[in-house]
Amino acid sequence: MGSLDEQLRGHGNGNGHEDTTYRFSKARDSLEMAKGPGKNKKHEVRLDKTKTFSSLYTLSEPCSLSWRNVNYSVLVKKQNKVILKDCAGDLAPGKMLAILGPSGSGKTSLLNVVAGRVTAGELEGEILLNGKPRTDSFRLLSAYVVQDDALFSSLTVRETMLIAAELRLPSGVELGKKQEVAEKVINELGLAKSANTRIGNAFVRGISGGEKKRVNIGVEMMGNPSLVFLDEPTSGLDSFQAQNVVQALKDLSQNGRTVVMTIHQPRSSIFQMFDTIMLLSEGNLIYFGGAHAEAASHFGSLGYKMPEEFNPADFYLDLISLDTRSPEAEAKTRDRIEVLARNCKTNKEPIPSLGMASASEPEVSKGAASDYRAGKLHQFRVLFGRALTQITRDKIPLMISVFTAVFFALIVGMLYMHMDKNQRGIQDRMGALFFVVVNNAFGQMFAILNVFSKEKLIVQREFAARAYNTWPYYVSKLVAEQPFRLIGPLVFCCIAYPIIGLNGAWDRFLVFVLIVLLLAIAAQTLGIFLGSISKNEEIAANVSPLATVILLLFGGFYVNKDTIPPALSWIEYLSHIQWAFTALCVNEFKGQEGWKCDGFESESNLCDVTGEQILHRLSMDGQTVWEPIISQILLICLLHCGAYWSLCKLQPKFKPLETKKGVSPVKAVKGSDRV
Numbered sequence: 051m052g053s054l055d056e057q058l059r060g061h062g063n064g065n066g067h068e069d070t071t072y073r074f075s076k077a078r079d080s081l082e083m084a085k086g087p088g089k090n091k092k093h094e095v096r097l098d099k100t101k102t103f104s105s106l107y108t109l110s111e112p113c114s115l116s117w118r119n120v121n122y123s124v125l126v127k128k129q130n131k132v133i134l135k136d137c138a139g140d141l142a143p144g145k146m147l148a149i150l151g152p153s154g155s156g157k158t159s160l161l162n163v164v165a166g167r168v169t170a171g172e173l174e175g176e177i178l179l180n181g182k183p184r185t186d187s188f189r190l191l192s193a194y195v196v197q198d199d200a201l202f203s204s205l206t207v208r209e210t211m212l213i214a215a216e217l218r219l220p221s222g223v224e225l226g227k228k229q230e231v232a233e234k235v236i237n238e239l240g241l242a243k244s245a246n247t248r249i250g251n252a253f254v255r256g257i258s259g260g261e262k263k264r265v266n267i268g269v270e271m272m273g274n275p276s277l278v279f280l281d282e283p284t285s286g287l288d289s290f291q292a293q294n295v296v297q298a299l300k301d302l303s304q305n306g307r308t309v310v311m312t313i314h315q316p317r318s319s320i321f322q323m324f325d326t327i328m329l330l331s332e333g334n335l336i337y338f339g340g341a342h343a344e345a346a347s348h349f350g351s352l353g354y355k356m357p358e359e360f361n362p363a364d365f366y367l368d369l370i371s372l373d374t375r376s377p378e379a380e381a382k383t384r385d386r387i388e389v390l391a392r393n394c395k396t397n398k399e400p401i402p403s404l405g406m407a408s409a410s411e412p413e414v415s416k417g418a419a420s421d422y423r424a425g426k427l428h429q430f431r432v433l434f435g436r437a438l439t440q441i442t443r444d445k446i447p448l449m450i451s452v453f454t455a456v457f458f459a460l461i462v463g464m465l466y467m468h469m470d471k472n473q474r475g476i477q478d479r480m481g482a483l484f485f486v487v488v489n490n491a492f493g494q495m496f497a498i499l500n501v502f503s504k505e506k507l508i509v510q511r512e513f514a515a516r517a518y519n520t521w522p523y524y525v526s527k528l529v530a531e532q533p534f535r536l537i538g539p540l541v542f543c544c545i546a547y548p549i550i551g552l553n554g555a556w557d558r559f560l561v562f563v564l565i566v567l568l569l570a571i572a573a574q575t576l577g578i579f580l581g582s583i584s585k586n587e588e589i590a591a592n593v594s595p596l597a598t599v600i601l602l603l604f605g606g607f608y609v610n611k612d613t614i615p616p617a618l619s620w621i622e623y624l625s626h627i628q629w630a631f632t633a634l635c636v637n638e639f640k641g642q643e644g645w646k647c648d649g650f651e652s653e654s655n656l657c658d659v660t661g662e663q664i665l666h667r668l669s670m671d672g673q674t675v676w677e678p679i680i681s682q683i684l685l686i687c688l689l690h691c692g693a694y695w696s697l698c699k700l701q702p703k704f705k706p707l708e709t710k711k712g713v714s715p716v717k718a719v720k721g722s723d724r725v
């Protein structure tokens with residue numbers, strides 16, 4: 051086995067040192083060419099491989115990024131909404147670009163466009179990687195750090211990093227080396243002190259917000275990307291934490307990586323770290339170029355001289371923000387923005403080589419058969435371990451589930467205990483059985499929905515990074531979590547059944563447990579299905595009760611099966627509530643005798659009723675308990691297919707990386723196309 055450098059490079063020449071030097075000098079060359087002759091001393095790519103984050107392993111490919119005539123629009127209520135107008139820029143390896151602008155100016159959209167993460171809308175323009183159109187290898191070369199910290203709360207920092215290393219490093223790398231990489235990332239991001247601290251959540255105090263951001267960045271860096279895109283990496287942090295995060299990003303860029311971020315109101319010490327800035331206002335490019343003297347002289351030449359001792363970021367943002375407090379102020383600021391946009395300082399020349407154009411397709415792409423680095427079985431093993439750790443450590447949901455099971459079992463037990471074998475007893479039994487069904491159907495679905503809506507954010511991010519395929523995730527989650535998720539319903543059965551005084555035979559009790567557990571599985575699967583098809587947590591929280599109430603109506607308790615209109619009767623086949631209730635009724639009444647139909651008759655006029663007659667009244671006669679049980683199992687299979695399909699839908703569908711060319715630039719900031 052070769053050195054870590056060699057293994058991680060994958061396609062290297064076998065000589066780690068020479069190759070490293072070669073690649074970094076390529077990065078430096080391109081940097082120098084981008085700056086032009088005579089300007090190459092100040093921001094030289096730092097090659098100190100012992101101190102910084104990037105010293106972990108060889109940078110796979112130094113990459114330059116260029117974009118021209120980028121226009122992006124979306125359809126909103128059948129109207130074309132222009133979001134980006136004629137944007138252009140170039141970035142060489144070793145540079146850090148900050149995209150700045152007021153809220154809604156198009157920063158995130160531009161980041162998504164250059165990162166190849168656009169999912170909707172019309173995109174035109176030219177975006178080149180190392181002077182060539184981007185191919186699928188672009189996704190392997192780049193990392194995208196989202197704004198939200200989506201991490202598993204029960205894992206420690208070290209475990210999070212190790213799992214990321216396991217999933218995102220090539221499968222040929224030994225475990226020991228992966229651990230080494232994870233440890234180095236922890237150290238280099240200043241996370242050593244909290245390496246064994248859990249990430250934490252609202253219930254359990256974990257690491258700080260700044261540490262979470264750095265863990266997020268570390269996770270995305272595991273794939274050794276050459277390009278790093280970050281959407282507001284400092285949001286929600288105090289200024290000291292924000293400074294630390296940007297310093298870590300500066301270190302990345304100084305080792306040859308190309309770093310692009312959007313940022314809101316950076317403090318001046320953070321602004322000092324940027325090499326290049328891009329200013330956007332209402333989708334218009336206002337400035338692209340050097341962050342310091344160049345920017346100051348550009349705006350100075352337009353009559354906007356920056357006062358001394360002023361935070362440049364504040365100054366530029368004030369200049370390019372629309373003041374909507376009064377019509378006069380709005381007109382004035384709009385005029386100013388139009389003038390600034392017309393005099394925009396940017397490079398609209400044909401895309402320069404940046405020293406990389408002669409490069410052939412990036413090495414990493416050659417022979418890259420799959421977007422995924424780890425094999426599916428390996429993915430399964432790692433994800434199974436993660437799911438198991440998460441569910442066994444996150445005790446609060448488990449405790450809540452057991453506590454509510456005990457609580458409701460006692461309530462229903464006390465409510466229905468001492469039932470007679472008469473008309474009232476029959477009604478009470480049916481009420482008790484239906485409560486058992488409803489309680490478990492709702493409880494299980496909402497419990498999983500609550501957990502899954504948080505997990506979905508992490509899964510979406512990891513899917514987008516091609517960290518793993520859908521089936522290893524789905525199956526490992528199922529196998530690891532299902533036994534724990536059935537503890538609550540099992541406890542419920544063991545307490546409620548004897549207290550209510552349902553059919554005393556052991557075999558009936560065991561079938562009762564089986565029915566309730568199958569119902570719980572069906573409800574949980576429905577929860578995952580609804581959680582993943584819903585766009586966000588709020589929609590899921592509204593749609594789920596609605597769906598359950600409809601399935602409840604067809605559950606066999608409120609409406610007799612025989613009276614359901616034929617056009618709607620198909621719904622009862624999709625109701626897990628109906629199959630569970632039918633099975634429980636058959637399990638309770640079938641083969642039982644000695645029921646008294648005392649109804650409105652006098653004591654002397656009692657008649658005997660059999661279990662079959664009771665089931666006949668419910669339109670449940672003529673079937674064994676196994677028929678609804680098997681139907682429930684088939685419904686569970688169907689729900690799993692639906693849940694799996696909806697999880698596949700979570701895989702983001704990014705627009706092709708090739709963009710349309712030959713666009714005439716969008717003109718002024720006028721009329722309805724104003725963003």
Ligand SMILES: Nc1ncnc2c1ncn2[C@@H]1O[C@H](COP(=O)(O)OP(=O)(O)OP(=O)(O)O)[C@@H](O)[C@H]1O
Binds near residue numbers: 154156
């Ligand atoms: N898919 C979309 N559909 C409709 N409108 C969109 C879409 N994407 C972006 N927009 C709109 O484009 C504008 C720019 O959005 P974007 O998120 O890029 O701005 P931003 O500068 O990053 O804002 P903020 O700083 O508030 O995050 C906004 O008005 C936004 O509502």
